[in-house]
Amino acid sequence: SAVLAPNISSCNPPLNLPWDEREYNCCASVPSYEPELFRPTAPSSSAVVRIRRPSHLSSDDYAAKLAKGYSLMKELPDDDPRSFTQQAKVHCAYCNSVYNQMNSSELFQAHNSWLFFPFHRWFLYFHERILAKLLCDETFALSFWNYDHPNGTSVPWLYSATSDRYSILSTAERDARHDMPTSTAAMDLVLVSDDRTREEQLQENDNTIYRVMIRDSYAPEEFFGWPTRQGENPMSSSLSGTVESHIHNNIHRWLGNKSSIGWKDMGSFYAAAYDPLFYAHHAQLDRLWEVWKTIPGHMEYEDEDFLNAEFLFYNEVGEMVRVKAGDASNITMLGYSYEDVLLPWIEAVP
Ligand code: C2O
Numbered sequence: 001s002a003v004l005a006p007n008i009s010s011c012n013p014p015l016n017l018p019w020d021e022r023e024y025n026c027c028a029s030v031p032s033y034e035p036e037l038f039r040p041t042a043p044s045s046s047a048v049v050r051i052r053r054p055s056h057l058s059s060d061d062y063a064a065k066l067a068k069g070y071s072l073m074k075e076l077p078d079d080d081p082r083s084f085t086q087q088a089k090v091h092c093a094y095c096n097s098v099y100n101q102m103n104s105s106e107l108f109q110a111h112n113s114w115l116f117f118p119f120h121r122w123f124l125y126f127h128e129r130i131l132a133k134l135l136c137d138e139t140f141a142l143s144f145w146n147y148d149h150p151n152g153t154s155v156p157w158l159y160s161a162t163s164d165r166y167s168i169l170s171t172a173e174r175d176a177r178h179d180m181p182t183s184t185a186a187m188d189l190v191l192v193s194d195d196r197t198r199e200e201q202l203q204e205n206d207n208t209i210y211r212v213m214i215r216d217s218y219a220p221e222e223f224f225g226w227p228t229r230q231g232e233n234p235m236s237s238s239l240s241g242t243v244e245s246h247i248h249n250n251i252h253r254w255l256g257n258k259s260s261i262g263w264k265d266m267g268s269f270y271a272a273a274y275d276p277l278f279y280a281h282h283a284q285l286d287r288l289w290e291v292w293k294t295i296p297g298h299m300e301y302e303d304e305d306f307l308n309a310e311f312l313f314y315n316e317v318g319e320m321v322r323v324k325a326g327d328a329s330n331i332t333m334l335g336y337s338y339e340d341v342l343l344p345w346i347e348a349v350p
Helices: 060-075 084-095 116-135 164-169 198-215 220-224 242-255 277-293
Strands: 050-052 310-314 320-324 336-338
Touching: 060 084, 060 116, 060 164, 084 116, 084 310, 116 277, 116 310, 198 242, 198 277, 220 242, 242 277
Parallel strands: 050 336
Antiparallel strands: 310 320
8 A cells, every 4th residue: 555644743863864963853843633635726727837947047036036035934933844944854854764654663765766756846845835925926936956958057056155145045065166157067976077077077967867867767667766655665675766866866965065974965865955956956856757757658657556655744834734646746736837948968869
């Protein structure tokens, strides 16, 4: 059967913290009510569609708005489930396995299996709704880090520590050599990435994305990751899909601070979502899911245990809700879309 929403009434210390890391608590506050199932409904024809655009093409107005949203989020008291700290902790809770699965003694883990894409889509959905609420702007959408386009490979300017206008969108815990307008993100991160010329890296990036999106991901297992069901721990019994294990992990590690324990923020599960760029990185991966779907022959999972898998999130008014993986697959129902951009790699047969 499907992995049900985690049992949050008991919470364990995070698993797999880097060996020298201090103790860390990422348990969510437990509501006094039974979280209700939240199901997206078809938007009316007059409803706003929130359009996620490439981060590097952000206007000054958008950058200022995003920065404002994050400063409002960071000003919320730490124990408000919508605060920036609590948002980062959600990621830790599902990645460092602090909860058991409901009706099972096995831990809940949202990575390394078919739960990866729907979990992160829902996480971003609520994160975006919270920012929109704080900004009182229904049209507000996250942006995506468009590193599969040659103009989008650096840390997007508004998120960069080198641009001091929007320091709220940055973190001190980054690899400073990589957080530069001239640096090219390595989607295939290897030891020699830093020795490559920009041209060489762009070529490797095209090859990498072609492989993970087309050559090696024809079947849903290959793209989304392999199944995980109630009572199973994906870390030992499943496998991640191509995007998660390559682009996803590599960009995390590429950006994290190599002099900090566990290469935090981005290089470490528990700390990753403390970097605001985490959300633009995941919006990009979420967009790649949409791109993959448009490629002929690609079919999504229809397995009931996939569709019925569940997660818990606090929504924009601070109420905890339960959601299903299957309800994540249609972004029109979720009220957002991605701006179409060119996909130069689609012709880049390696
Ligand atoms: Cu939950 Cu990028 O990881």
